[in-house]
Amino acid sequence: MLGINDPQIWLAYLLSVLSALGCVIYGLMHWNDKDPLEES
Template structure:
């Protein structure tokens, strides 16, 4: 996937993006707490 064959690496690569985007979504959802 994405030119990377070792799942241990592409999972890390995708997790970096997902967790960064997750932080943005969390911040927006809780902005007016």
């Protein structure tokens, strides 16, 4: 995959990209969260 034969490497490459995207999605989903314990 992606010109890399060793699955231990392309998996790391793929997981890095996916986790960065995951962070964006998480941030958007919780953008307007209200925490009842917090001061606003």
